[in-house]
Amino acid sequence: MHTFVLSDPSRCIGCRACEIACVKAHLGDYTGRVTRRQMPFAPRITVVHEAEVTAPIQCRQCEDAPCVSVCPAGAITHDGEVVRVDESRCFGCKACMAACPVGAMQVGHLPGKPDRLLAYKCDLCEDRDGGPACVAVCPANALKIMDGGELQRIAGGRRRHSALQVAFGQR
Ligand code: SF4
Ligand code: SF4
DSSP: OOOEEEEOTTTOOOOOHHHHHHHHHHHGGGTHHHHTTSSOOOOSEEEEEETTEEEEEEOOOOTTOHHHHHOTTSOEEEOSSOEEEOTTTOOOOOHHHHHOTTSOOEEEEETTEEEEEEEEOOOTTTTSTTSOHHHHHOTTOOEEEEOHHHHHHHHHHHHHHHHHHHHHOOO
């Protein structure tokens, strides 16, 4: 089962620290150039503000990912751990962007590649010690890494709750 980052909108305070941490995680020493407009600010997590709600949106690392299915270049793959974009194969057709049901896939200019539009998405900060930078930096604990074990733990708790409700009418 793929691991993914899950957000809790009820906790999110809309500070956008996760977006900044994402950019820094992918740009490293070049992060400072973003402020001088030499490189695009292209986070792989987007904080959406709607009415009274702020919610970070990012890739769910779908098991049967629509973006993988529609890519005509075979540029998007998954290996059981994460759904990846191979920038060397992507030619920017945007089919993945249209297919993504949560709006997580983006197509745009990436740092250092000003002449090409490329697809990009959350890669779980695979190369970063300590895992996804957005999770580490969020001051409100609104982001959580969900893996198979965590999902089973949550589902198990809900099953027990449901069983008690069925048996005793408890809440
Ligand atoms: S860092 Fe946390 S609280 Fe701030 S916008 Fe991102 S998810 Fe919301
Ligand atoms: S980019 Fe969208 S469709 Fe592709 S794995 Fe992520 S959430 Fe699923």
